[in-house]
Amino acid sequence: MISLKQLQVFTAIARHGNLGLAAEELFLSKGALSQALAELERQLDHPLFDRVHPRLQLNEQGRQLQPLAEEVLSRITDIEHLFDEQGAPSGSLRLGASQTIGNYLLPKLLAQQPELQAKVWITNSHNLCEMLQRFELDMALIEGENYHPNLVTQDWLSDEMLIIAHPAHPLAGEQLPSLAQLAHHNWVLREPRSGNREQFDRELAPHIGTLGQLLELNTLEAVMQAVEQGLGLAFVSRRAVSDRLLSGRLEIINVNTHLSRTLKLVWHKQKYHSALLRRFISLCQLHEENKAFSRQL
Template identity: 25%
Template sequence: MEIRQLQTFKTVADLNSFTKAAQTLQYSQASITSHIQQLEDQIGLPLFDRLGKHIQLTMAGQELYQYVIELLAVYSKIQHISSDNMSMKGEIRIGAAESITVYKLGKVISEYKKNYPDVTFSLMNDDCLPLRERLYSGEIDIAITLEPKVNDQNLITQVWSEEPLVFIGETNHTFSTIEDANGECIIFSPKTCALRQFFEAYLIRNSINTYNHLEFTSMEAIKQCVMSGLGITLIPYLSVEALLREDKMKVIKSSSEHPSFYAQISYHKNKWLSKAHQKFIEMALTDK
Protein backbone atom coordinates (compact mmCIF):
# COMPACT_ATOMS: atom_id res chain seq x y z
CA MET A 1 0.00 0.00 0.00
CA GLU A 2 1.58 3.25 -1.16
CA ILE A 3 0.98 6.85 -0.14
CA ARG A 4 0.12 7.83 -3.72
CA GLN A 5 -2.63 5.18 -3.80
CA LEU A 6 -4.13 6.65 -0.63
CA GLN A 7 -3.84 10.18 -2.04
CA THR A 8 -5.63 9.01 -5.16
CA PHE A 9 -8.36 7.33 -3.09
CA LYS A 10 -8.99 10.50 -1.08
CA THR A 11 -9.07 12.69 -4.19
CA VAL A 12 -11.54 10.40 -5.95
CA ALA A 13 -13.73 10.35 -2.83
CA ASP A 14 -13.56 14.15 -2.39
CA LEU A 15 -14.34 14.90 -6.04
CA ASN A 16 -16.72 11.96 -6.48
CA SER A 17 -15.15 11.30 -9.86
CA PHE A 18 -12.31 9.26 -11.33
CA THR A 19 -12.04 11.71 -14.24
CA LYS A 20 -11.78 14.83 -12.06
CA ALA A 21 -9.26 13.07 -9.81
CA ALA A 22 -7.10 12.30 -12.85
CA GLN A 23 -7.21 15.95 -13.93
CA THR A 24 -6.42 17.22 -10.43
CA LEU A 25 -3.55 14.81 -9.76
CA GLN A 26 -2.31 14.97 -13.37
CA TYR A 27 -2.43 11.18 -13.72
CA SER A 28 -3.95 9.23 -16.57
CA GLN A 29 -7.40 7.83 -15.83
CA ALA A 30 -5.91 4.34 -16.19
CA SER A 31 -3.47 5.13 -13.36
CA ILE A 32 -6.29 6.36 -11.13
CA THR A 33 -8.27 3.18 -11.79
CA SER A 34 -5.17 1.06 -11.15
CA HIS A 35 -4.48 2.76 -7.80
CA ILE A 36 -8.03 2.09 -6.60
CA GLN A 37 -8.00 -1.50 -7.84
CA GLN A 38 -4.70 -2.15 -6.04
CA LEU A 39 -6.16 -0.81 -2.79
CA GLU A 40 -9.30 -2.90 -3.21
CA ASP A 41 -7.18 -6.01 -3.87
CA GLN A 42 -5.12 -5.42 -0.73
CA ILE A 43 -8.14 -4.72 1.47
CA GLY A 44 -10.25 -7.42 -0.14
CA LEU A 45 -13.35 -5.27 -0.40
CA PRO A 46 -14.73 -2.77 -2.94
CA LEU A 47 -14.19 0.85 -1.93
CA PHE A 48 -16.64 2.43 -4.38
CA ASP A 49 -20.01 1.45 -5.75
CA ARG A 50 -20.03 2.15 -9.50
CA LEU A 51 -23.54 3.33 -10.26
CA GLY A 52 -23.46 4.00 -13.99
CA LYS A 53 -21.66 7.33 -14.38
CA HIS A 54 -21.82 7.97 -10.63
CA ILE A 55 -19.74 6.55 -7.79
CA GLN A 56 -20.10 6.54 -4.02
CA LEU A 57 -18.10 5.14 -1.14
CA THR A 58 -19.01 1.71 0.16
CA MET A 59 -19.06 1.06 3.91
CA ALA A 60 -15.46 -0.16 3.64
CA GLY A 61 -14.58 2.96 1.66
CA GLN A 62 -16.11 5.23 4.30
CA GLU A 63 -14.13 3.51 7.04
CA LEU A 64 -10.89 3.70 5.06
CA TYR A 65 -11.50 7.38 4.27
CA GLN A 66 -11.32 8.32 7.97
CA TYR A 67 -7.99 6.53 8.39
CA VAL A 68 -6.60 8.04 5.19
CA ILE A 69 -7.34 11.59 6.40
CA GLU A 70 -5.36 10.90 9.59
CA LEU A 71 -2.53 9.17 7.75
CA LEU A 72 -2.10 11.89 5.12
CA ALA A 73 -2.10 14.57 7.83
CA VAL A 74 0.77 12.78 9.56
CA TYR A 75 2.53 12.25 6.23
CA SER A 76 2.32 15.99 5.54
CA LYS A 77 3.95 16.73 8.90
CA ILE A 78 6.74 14.25 8.20
CA GLN A 79 7.41 15.90 4.83
CA HIS A 80 7.89 19.26 6.51
CA ILE A 81 10.27 18.13 9.27
CA SER A 82 13.29 20.43 9.32
CA SER A 83 15.89 21.55 11.83
CA ASP A 84 15.62 25.23 10.94
CA ASN A 85 13.99 27.61 8.48
CA MET A 86 16.86 27.38 6.01
CA SER A 87 16.24 23.67 5.50
CA MET A 88 12.47 23.88 5.07
CA LYS A 89 11.07 21.22 2.79
CA GLY A 90 7.70 20.00 1.57
CA GLU A 91 4.96 21.25 -0.72
CA ILE A 92 2.61 24.22 -0.57
CA ARG A 93 -0.63 23.84 -2.53
CA ILE A 94 -2.15 27.23 -3.32
CA GLY A 95 -5.40 28.18 -5.00
CA ALA A 96 -5.74 31.79 -6.10
CA ALA A 97 -7.91 34.19 -8.05
CA GLU A 98 -6.52 35.00 -11.52
CA SER A 99 -5.90 38.68 -10.72
CA ILE A 100 -4.04 37.76 -7.54
CA THR A 101 -1.83 35.29 -9.40
CA VAL A 102 -0.97 37.69 -12.21
CA TYR A 103 -0.51 40.91 -10.28
CA LYS A 104 0.46 40.02 -6.70
CA LEU A 105 1.47 36.41 -6.18
CA GLY A 106 4.33 35.97 -8.64
CA LYS A 107 6.66 38.29 -6.76
CA VAL A 108 6.00 36.56 -3.44
CA ILE A 109 6.53 33.03 -4.78
CA SER A 110 9.71 34.09 -6.61
CA GLU A 111 11.19 35.59 -3.44
CA TYR A 112 10.11 32.60 -1.37
CA LYS A 113 11.73 30.10 -3.76
CA LYS A 114 15.00 32.04 -3.65
CA ASN A 115 15.05 31.76 0.15
CA TYR A 116 13.66 28.22 0.47
CA PRO A 117 14.47 26.28 -2.73
CA ASP A 118 13.55 22.89 -1.25
CA VAL A 119 9.88 23.84 -0.90
CA THR A 120 7.80 23.03 -3.98
CA PHE A 121 4.66 24.85 -5.09
CA SER A 122 1.52 23.77 -6.86
CA LEU A 123 -0.75 26.62 -7.93
CA MET A 124 -4.22 26.56 -9.45
CA ASN A 125 -6.44 29.45 -10.48
CA ASP A 126 -10.17 29.40 -9.79
CA ASP A 127 -13.05 31.54 -8.61
CA CYS A 128 -13.67 32.23 -4.92
CA LEU A 129 -16.44 29.70 -4.25
CA PRO A 130 -14.64 26.75 -5.87
CA LEU A 131 -11.45 27.71 -4.02
CA ARG A 132 -13.24 27.48 -0.68
CA GLU A 133 -14.63 24.08 -1.68
CA ARG A 134 -11.06 22.95 -2.41
CA LEU A 135 -10.00 24.15 1.05
CA TYR A 136 -12.75 22.07 2.63
CA SER A 137 -11.85 18.98 0.60
CA GLY A 138 -8.16 19.35 1.44
CA GLU A 139 -7.22 19.69 -2.24
CA ILE A 140 -5.35 22.94 -1.48
CA ASP A 141 -3.67 24.22 1.68
CA ILE A 142 -4.15 27.95 1.19
CA ALA A 143 -6.68 29.98 -0.80
CA ILE A 144 -6.00 33.56 -1.84
CA THR A 145 -9.18 35.26 -2.97
CA LEU A 146 -10.30 38.70 -4.08
CA GLU A 147 -13.80 39.40 -2.78
CA PRO A 148 -15.74 41.07 0.06
CA LYS A 149 -14.42 40.19 3.52
CA VAL A 150 -14.79 36.47 4.16
CA ASN A 151 -16.92 35.46 7.14
CA ASP A 152 -16.61 31.69 7.51
CA GLN A 153 -16.24 30.28 11.03
CA ASN A 154 -14.41 27.21 9.68
CA LEU A 155 -11.69 29.26 8.00
CA ILE A 156 -8.85 31.35 9.33
CA THR A 157 -8.72 34.41 7.08
CA GLN A 158 -6.31 37.35 7.01
CA VAL A 159 -6.65 40.43 4.83
CA TRP A 160 -3.65 40.94 2.55
CA SER A 161 -4.72 44.24 0.96
CA GLU A 162 -7.70 46.35 -0.01
CA GLU A 163 -8.14 46.53 -3.78
CA PRO A 164 -10.42 49.17 -5.42
CA LEU A 165 -12.79 48.11 -8.19
CA VAL A 166 -13.41 50.28 -11.24
CA PHE A 167 -16.05 50.40 -13.97
CA ILE A 168 -14.33 50.59 -17.33
CA GLY A 169 -15.24 51.11 -20.98
CA GLU A 170 -13.45 51.78 -24.24
CA THR A 171 -11.25 54.87 -24.48
CA ASN A 172 -13.86 56.94 -26.38
CA HIS A 173 -16.89 56.19 -24.22
CA THR A 174 -19.06 59.19 -23.37
CA PHE A 175 -20.80 57.98 -20.20
CA SER A 176 -20.71 60.48 -17.33
CA THR A 177 -21.53 57.73 -14.81
CA ILE A 178 -22.18 53.99 -14.90
CA GLU A 179 -25.90 54.76 -14.52
CA ASP A 180 -25.80 56.49 -17.94
CA ALA A 181 -24.70 53.21 -19.51
CA ASN A 182 -28.11 51.58 -19.04
CA GLY A 183 -28.72 49.28 -22.01
CA GLU A 184 -25.03 48.98 -22.89
CA CYS A 185 -23.59 45.46 -23.21
CA ILE A 186 -22.31 44.24 -19.85
CA ILE A 187 -19.28 41.94 -19.79
CA PHE A 188 -19.40 39.48 -16.90
CA SER A 189 -17.04 36.97 -15.34
CA PRO A 190 -18.51 33.49 -14.48
CA LYS A 191 -21.38 33.12 -12.01
CA THR A 192 -19.11 31.41 -9.45
CA CYS A 193 -16.98 34.57 -9.32
CA ALA A 194 -17.57 36.97 -6.41
CA LEU A 195 -16.97 39.90 -8.75
CA ARG A 196 -19.82 38.74 -11.02
CA GLN A 197 -22.20 38.43 -8.07
CA PHE A 198 -21.24 41.85 -6.71
CA PHE A 199 -21.52 43.46 -10.17
CA GLU A 200 -24.95 41.99 -10.89
CA ALA A 201 -26.24 43.06 -7.47
CA TYR A 202 -24.92 46.60 -8.06
CA LEU A 203 -26.60 46.85 -11.47
CA ILE A 204 -29.93 45.59 -10.15
CA ARG A 205 -29.73 47.92 -7.16
CA ASN A 206 -29.21 50.86 -9.51
CA SER A 207 -31.88 49.74 -12.03
CA ILE A 208 -29.32 49.13 -14.78
CA ASN A 209 -30.43 46.56 -17.34
CA THR A 210 -28.37 43.35 -17.63
CA TYR A 211 -30.26 41.58 -20.45
CA ASN A 212 -27.56 42.50 -22.98
CA HIS A 213 -24.42 40.79 -21.73
CA LEU A 214 -21.39 38.62 -22.53
CA GLU A 215 -19.61 36.18 -20.20
CA PHE A 216 -15.94 35.15 -20.17
CA THR A 217 -13.89 33.00 -17.82
CA SER A 218 -10.66 34.89 -18.51
CA MET A 219 -9.94 38.32 -17.08
CA GLU A 220 -7.60 38.99 -20.01
CA ALA A 221 -10.40 38.20 -22.48
CA ILE A 222 -12.70 40.59 -20.65
CA LYS A 223 -10.15 43.38 -20.91
CA GLN A 224 -9.61 42.78 -24.61
CA CYS A 225 -13.36 42.94 -25.23
CA VAL A 226 -13.66 46.22 -23.37
CA MET A 227 -10.79 47.74 -25.35
CA SER A 228 -12.49 46.58 -28.56
CA GLY A 229 -15.66 48.45 -27.59
CA LEU A 230 -17.79 45.35 -27.05
CA GLY A 231 -19.08 46.47 -23.67
CA ILE A 232 -18.36 47.68 -20.14
CA THR A 233 -17.35 45.83 -17.02
CA LEU A 234 -16.35 46.06 -13.36
CA ILE A 235 -12.80 44.93 -12.65
CA PRO A 236 -10.07 45.23 -9.99
CA TYR A 237 -8.03 48.38 -10.53
CA LEU A 238 -4.75 46.51 -10.09
CA SER A 239 -5.49 44.44 -13.22
CA VAL A 240 -6.07 47.47 -15.49
CA GLU A 241 -3.78 50.09 -13.93
CA ALA A 242 -1.20 49.89 -16.75
CA LEU A 243 -3.86 49.92 -19.49
CA LEU A 244 -5.50 53.00 -17.99
CA ARG A 245 -2.14 54.80 -17.87
CA GLU A 246 -1.65 53.96 -21.54
CA ASP A 247 -5.16 55.28 -22.40
CA LYS A 248 -6.22 51.90 -23.80
CA MET A 249 -9.43 52.05 -21.77
CA LYS A 250 -11.24 54.57 -19.60
CA VAL A 251 -12.84 54.59 -16.14
CA ILE A 252 -16.60 55.11 -15.91
CA LYS A 253 -17.46 57.01 -12.74
CA SER A 254 -20.08 55.90 -10.25
CA SER A 255 -22.49 58.42 -8.78
CA SER A 256 -23.26 56.27 -5.73
CA GLU A 257 -20.43 53.91 -4.72
CA HIS A 258 -16.67 53.44 -4.82
CA PRO A 259 -16.50 49.67 -4.39
CA SER A 260 -13.52 47.71 -3.09
CA PHE A 261 -12.65 44.04 -2.65
CA TYR A 262 -10.08 42.51 -0.33
CA ALA A 263 -7.22 40.19 -1.21
CA GLN A 264 -7.47 37.58 1.55
CA ILE A 265 -5.46 34.55 2.59
CA SER A 266 -7.53 31.68 4.02
CA TYR A 267 -6.90 28.18 5.34
CA HIS A 268 -9.11 25.70 7.17
CA LYS A 269 -9.09 26.10 10.95
CA ASN A 270 -8.26 22.38 11.32
CA LYS A 271 -5.41 22.53 8.81
CA TRP A 272 -1.98 21.88 10.31
CA LEU A 273 0.41 24.54 9.02
CA SER A 274 4.04 23.60 8.61
CA LYS A 275 6.88 26.10 8.98
CA ALA A 276 6.87 26.35 5.20
CA HIS A 277 3.18 27.31 5.13
CA GLN A 278 3.58 29.80 7.97
CA LYS A 279 6.58 31.47 6.35
CA PHE A 280 4.78 31.81 3.03
CA ILE A 281 1.78 33.50 4.67
CA GLU A 282 4.11 35.78 6.61
CA MET A 283 5.99 36.81 3.47
CA ALA A 284 2.78 37.46 1.55
CA LEU A 285 1.24 39.61 4.28
CA THR A 286 4.38 41.76 4.57
CA ASP A 287 4.39 42.35 0.80
CA LYS A 288 1.78 45.08 0.39
Protein backbone atom coordinates (compact mmCIF):
# COMPACT_ATOMS: atom_id res chain seq x y z
CA MET A 1 0.00 0.00 0.00
CA ILE A 2 1.29 3.46 -0.92
CA SER A 3 1.92 5.57 2.18
CA LEU A 4 1.68 9.30 2.79
CA LYS A 5 5.38 9.34 3.59
CA GLN A 6 6.17 7.93 0.16
CA LEU A 7 4.06 10.62 -1.51
CA GLN A 8 5.70 13.33 0.61
CA VAL A 9 9.12 12.05 -0.38
CA PHE A 10 8.17 11.84 -4.05
CA THR A 11 6.71 15.38 -4.23
CA ALA A 12 9.68 16.88 -2.37
CA ILE A 13 12.16 15.26 -4.72
CA ALA A 14 10.05 16.24 -7.73
CA ARG A 15 10.08 19.90 -6.66
CA HIS A 16 13.76 20.09 -5.83
CA GLY A 17 15.24 17.56 -8.25
CA ASN A 18 17.78 16.86 -5.54
CA LEU A 19 17.86 14.38 -2.65
CA GLY A 20 19.75 16.69 -0.35
CA LEU A 21 17.32 19.59 -0.62
CA ALA A 22 14.32 17.26 -0.32
CA ALA A 23 15.87 15.68 2.78
CA GLU A 24 16.29 19.12 4.36
CA GLU A 25 12.64 19.98 3.68
CA LEU A 26 11.35 16.74 5.23
CA PHE A 27 13.95 16.50 8.03
CA LEU A 28 14.95 13.02 6.85
CA SER A 29 18.24 11.47 5.80
CA LYS A 30 19.04 11.03 2.13
CA GLY A 31 19.15 7.28 2.78
CA ALA A 32 15.57 7.33 4.12
CA LEU A 33 14.41 9.28 1.08
CA SER A 34 16.11 6.90 -1.34
CA GLN A 35 14.55 3.93 0.40
CA ALA A 36 11.03 5.45 0.37
CA LEU A 37 11.32 6.41 -3.30
CA ALA A 38 12.63 2.98 -4.28
CA GLU A 39 9.71 1.31 -2.48
CA LEU A 40 7.19 3.61 -4.21
CA GLU A 41 8.69 2.87 -7.63
CA ARG A 42 8.64 -0.87 -6.82
CA GLN A 43 4.95 -0.72 -5.87
CA LEU A 44 4.07 1.21 -9.02
CA ASP A 45 6.34 -1.01 -11.11
CA HIS A 46 7.72 2.07 -12.88
CA PRO A 47 10.66 4.41 -12.33
CA LEU A 48 9.50 7.99 -11.69
CA PHE A 49 12.76 9.83 -12.33
CA ASP A 50 15.61 9.80 -14.80
CA ARG A 51 18.88 9.77 -12.88
CA VAL A 52 20.92 12.58 -14.48
CA HIS A 53 23.70 13.13 -11.95
CA PRO A 54 23.53 15.11 -9.73
CA ARG A 55 19.80 15.70 -10.37
CA LEU A 56 16.72 13.52 -10.47
CA GLN A 57 14.49 14.59 -13.37
CA LEU A 58 10.84 13.59 -13.57
CA ASN A 59 10.10 11.18 -16.41
CA GLU A 60 6.68 10.79 -18.07
CA GLN A 61 5.34 8.52 -15.30
CA GLY A 62 6.57 10.96 -12.65
CA ARG A 63 4.90 13.90 -14.39
CA GLN A 64 1.61 11.99 -14.41
CA LEU A 65 1.88 11.17 -10.72
CA GLN A 66 2.99 14.62 -9.48
CA PRO A 67 -0.34 16.53 -9.63
CA LEU A 68 -2.20 13.54 -8.16
CA ALA A 69 0.25 13.20 -5.28
CA GLU A 70 0.15 16.95 -4.60
CA GLU A 71 -3.66 16.80 -4.53
CA VAL A 72 -3.74 13.87 -2.09
CA LEU A 73 -1.41 15.70 0.32
CA SER A 74 -3.41 18.94 0.05
CA ARG A 75 -6.66 17.09 0.71
CA ILE A 76 -5.12 15.46 3.78
CA THR A 77 -4.22 18.93 5.08
CA ASP A 78 -7.81 20.07 4.46
CA ILE A 79 -9.11 17.11 6.46
CA GLU A 80 -6.69 17.81 9.32
CA HIS A 81 -8.03 21.37 9.62
CA LEU A 82 -11.66 20.62 8.76
CA PHE A 83 -12.93 21.16 12.29
CA ASP A 84 -10.62 23.93 13.44
CA GLU A 85 -12.46 26.11 15.96
CA GLN A 86 -11.38 29.33 14.25
CA GLY A 87 -13.45 28.43 11.21
CA ALA A 88 -10.74 29.70 8.84
CA PRO A 89 -8.39 27.32 7.04
CA SER A 90 -4.84 27.32 8.28
CA GLY A 91 -1.58 25.93 7.07
CA SER A 92 1.17 27.09 4.72
CA LEU A 93 1.23 28.20 1.08
CA ARG A 94 4.14 28.42 -1.32
CA LEU A 95 3.64 31.73 -3.11
CA GLY A 96 5.59 33.45 -5.84
CA ALA A 97 5.50 37.14 -6.70
CA SER A 98 7.09 39.47 -9.21
CA GLN A 99 9.12 42.35 -7.83
CA THR A 100 6.47 45.10 -7.63
CA ILE A 101 3.84 42.74 -6.24
CA GLY A 102 6.20 41.02 -3.82
CA ASN A 103 7.56 44.24 -2.36
CA TYR A 104 4.55 46.56 -2.44
CA LEU A 105 1.30 44.53 -2.63
CA LEU A 106 1.80 41.05 -1.18
CA PRO A 107 2.77 42.17 2.37
CA LYS A 108 -0.55 44.04 2.65
CA LEU A 109 -2.47 40.98 1.48
CA LEU A 110 -0.71 38.69 3.94
CA ALA A 111 -1.40 41.14 6.78
CA GLN A 112 -5.12 40.64 6.14
CA GLN A 113 -4.73 36.90 6.83
CA PRO A 114 -2.34 36.75 9.81
CA GLU A 115 -3.06 33.07 10.47
CA LEU A 116 -1.60 32.16 7.08
CA GLN A 117 1.92 30.79 6.99
CA ALA A 118 3.63 31.45 3.67
CA LYS A 119 6.93 30.83 1.97
CA VAL A 120 7.37 33.55 -0.65
CA TRP A 121 9.74 33.60 -3.64
CA ILE A 122 10.24 37.00 -5.29
CA THR A 123 11.67 36.78 -8.79
CA ASN A 124 10.71 37.63 -12.36
CA SER A 125 7.58 36.38 -14.13
CA HIS A 126 9.46 33.92 -16.35
CA ASN A 127 11.08 32.18 -13.37
CA LEU A 128 7.78 32.05 -11.47
CA CYS A 129 5.98 30.39 -14.37
CA GLU A 130 8.76 27.82 -14.62
CA MET A 131 8.39 27.10 -10.90
CA LEU A 132 4.62 26.69 -11.28
CA GLN A 133 5.24 24.24 -14.12
CA ARG A 134 7.25 22.09 -11.69
CA PHE A 135 4.66 22.44 -8.87
CA GLU A 136 7.24 24.25 -6.76
CA LEU A 137 4.62 26.93 -6.02
CA ASP A 138 0.94 26.76 -5.17
CA MET A 139 0.27 30.07 -6.92
CA ALA A 140 2.07 33.12 -8.31
CA LEU A 141 1.21 36.79 -8.71
CA ILE A 142 2.96 38.10 -11.80
CA GLU A 143 3.46 41.30 -13.77
CA GLY A 144 4.51 39.75 -17.08
CA GLU A 145 3.00 37.27 -19.52
CA ASN A 146 2.41 33.56 -19.10
CA TYR A 147 3.36 31.52 -22.16
CA HIS A 148 2.72 28.07 -20.69
CA PRO A 149 -0.52 26.30 -21.79
CA ASN A 150 -0.48 24.24 -18.57
CA LEU A 151 -0.93 27.36 -16.43
CA VAL A 152 -4.19 29.18 -15.75
CA THR A 153 -4.02 32.99 -15.77
CA GLN A 154 -6.59 35.27 -14.18
CA ASP A 155 -6.44 39.06 -14.64
CA TRP A 156 -6.15 40.80 -11.29
CA LEU A 157 -5.22 44.49 -10.96
CA SER A 158 -4.48 47.32 -13.34
CA ASP A 159 -1.06 48.89 -12.76
CA GLU A 160 0.00 52.34 -14.01
CA MET A 161 3.52 52.49 -15.43
CA LEU A 162 5.75 55.58 -15.37
CA ILE A 163 8.97 56.79 -16.92
CA ILE A 164 11.07 58.30 -14.13
CA ALA A 165 14.31 60.25 -13.79
CA HIS A 166 16.48 62.09 -11.28
CA PRO A 167 15.19 65.67 -10.73
CA ALA A 168 18.39 67.02 -12.33
CA HIS A 169 17.90 64.99 -15.52
CA PRO A 170 17.67 67.21 -18.66
CA LEU A 171 14.16 65.93 -19.38
CA ALA A 172 12.77 66.33 -15.85
CA GLY A 173 9.87 68.76 -15.68
CA GLU A 174 9.39 68.95 -19.45
CA GLN A 175 6.19 67.98 -21.24
CA LEU A 176 7.30 65.68 -24.05
CA PRO A 177 5.17 65.38 -27.17
CA SER A 178 6.37 61.89 -28.07
CA LEU A 179 8.37 58.88 -26.93
CA ALA A 180 10.82 59.51 -29.78
CA GLN A 181 12.32 62.40 -27.80
CA LEU A 182 13.65 59.87 -25.28
CA ALA A 183 16.10 58.58 -27.89
CA HIS A 184 19.83 58.59 -27.09
CA HIS A 185 19.24 58.90 -23.33
CA ASN A 186 20.65 56.31 -20.92
CA TRP A 187 18.30 53.76 -19.34
CA VAL A 188 18.31 51.61 -16.22
CA LEU A 189 16.30 48.47 -17.02
CA ARG A 190 15.27 45.20 -15.43
CA GLU A 191 16.76 41.98 -16.74
CA PRO A 192 15.42 40.22 -19.88
CA ARG A 193 12.40 37.95 -19.27
CA SER A 194 11.11 40.10 -16.42
CA GLY A 195 7.57 41.39 -17.02
CA ASN A 196 8.81 44.95 -16.73
CA ARG A 197 11.51 44.47 -19.37
CA GLU A 198 9.18 42.59 -21.73
CA GLN A 199 6.73 45.50 -21.64
CA PHE A 200 9.51 48.04 -22.20
CA ASP A 201 10.85 46.11 -25.19
CA ARG A 202 7.35 45.61 -26.62
CA GLU A 203 5.67 48.97 -26.03
CA LEU A 204 8.39 51.59 -25.57
CA ALA A 205 11.65 50.67 -27.27
CA PRO A 206 10.21 50.52 -30.83
CA HIS A 207 8.83 54.08 -30.44
CA ILE A 208 11.96 55.49 -28.84
CA GLY A 209 14.46 54.33 -31.41
CA THR A 210 18.14 54.42 -30.54
CA LEU A 211 18.80 54.08 -26.83
CA GLY A 212 21.82 55.41 -24.97
CA GLN A 213 23.82 53.27 -22.57
CA LEU A 214 21.88 50.47 -20.85
CA LEU A 215 22.34 49.31 -17.27
CA GLU A 216 20.53 46.04 -16.46
CA LEU A 217 19.66 45.17 -12.85
CA ASN A 218 17.66 42.22 -11.56
CA THR A 219 15.81 43.95 -8.70
CA LEU A 220 13.38 46.83 -8.82
CA GLU A 221 14.89 48.51 -5.77
CA ALA A 222 18.31 48.52 -7.42
CA VAL A 223 16.80 50.12 -10.54
CA MET A 224 15.31 52.99 -8.54
CA GLN A 225 18.49 53.45 -6.51
CA ALA A 226 20.46 53.72 -9.76
CA VAL A 227 18.07 56.33 -11.14
CA GLU A 228 18.48 58.31 -7.90
CA GLN A 229 22.21 58.36 -8.67
CA GLY A 230 21.51 59.89 -12.06
CA LEU A 231 22.42 56.81 -14.11
CA GLY A 232 19.48 57.09 -16.50
CA LEU A 233 15.75 56.87 -17.09
CA ALA A 234 13.68 53.92 -15.85
CA PHE A 235 10.29 52.36 -16.50
CA VAL A 236 8.55 51.35 -13.26
CA SER A 237 5.18 50.96 -11.55
CA ARG A 238 3.65 53.94 -9.74
CA ARG A 239 3.05 51.57 -6.82
CA ALA A 240 6.81 51.09 -6.45
CA VAL A 241 7.98 54.67 -6.90
CA SER A 242 5.22 56.68 -5.17
CA ASP A 243 7.22 57.40 -1.99
CA ARG A 244 10.21 58.61 -3.97
CA LEU A 245 7.98 60.87 -6.06
CA LEU A 246 6.39 62.39 -2.96
CA SER A 247 9.79 63.07 -1.39
CA GLY A 248 11.12 64.64 -4.57
CA ARG A 249 13.94 62.12 -4.98
CA LEU A 250 12.62 61.14 -8.42
CA GLU A 251 10.39 62.79 -11.00
CA ILE A 252 7.99 61.60 -13.69
CA ILE A 253 8.85 62.19 -17.34
CA ASN A 254 5.43 63.12 -18.70
CA VAL A 255 5.11 61.59 -22.15
CA ASN A 256 1.82 61.92 -24.00
CA THR A 257 1.16 58.19 -23.78
CA HIS A 258 -0.77 56.33 -21.08
CA LEU A 259 1.19 53.28 -20.00
CA SER A 260 -0.34 50.46 -17.97
CA ARG A 261 -0.28 46.71 -17.50
CA THR A 262 -2.43 44.04 -15.90
CA LEU A 263 -1.20 42.11 -12.88
CA LYS A 264 -2.23 38.45 -12.90
CA LEU A 265 -2.89 35.46 -10.66
CA VAL A 266 -1.45 32.22 -12.03
CA TRP A 267 -1.56 28.55 -11.03
CA HIS A 268 -1.10 25.15 -12.67
CA LYS A 269 -4.31 23.89 -14.26
CA GLN A 270 -3.85 20.55 -12.48
CA LYS A 271 -3.22 22.18 -9.12
CA TYR A 272 -5.72 21.13 -6.46
CA HIS A 273 -7.13 24.22 -4.73
CA SER A 274 -7.02 23.53 -1.02
CA ALA A 275 -9.29 25.46 1.32
CA LEU A 276 -6.35 27.67 2.22
CA LEU A 277 -5.50 28.41 -1.42
CA ARG A 278 -9.16 29.13 -2.22
CA ARG A 279 -9.29 31.57 0.68
CA PHE A 280 -6.15 33.35 -0.45
CA ILE A 281 -7.43 33.70 -4.03
CA SER A 282 -10.69 35.13 -2.65
CA LEU A 283 -8.64 37.58 -0.59
CA CYS A 284 -6.83 38.72 -3.74
CA GLN A 285 -10.11 39.13 -5.59
CA LEU A 286 -11.59 41.11 -2.69
CA HIS A 287 -8.54 43.40 -2.83
CA GLU A 288 -9.31 43.97 -6.53
CA GLU A 289 -12.95 44.83 -5.76
CA ASN A 290 -11.88 47.25 -3.01
CA LYS A 291 -9.50 48.99 -5.44
CA ALA A 292 -12.28 49.34 -8.02
CA PHE A 293 -14.64 50.75 -5.38
CA SER A 294 -11.99 53.25 -4.22
CA ARG A 295 -11.55 54.53 -7.77
CA GLN A 296 -15.29 55.27 -7.98
CA LEU A 297 -15.27 57.47 -4.86
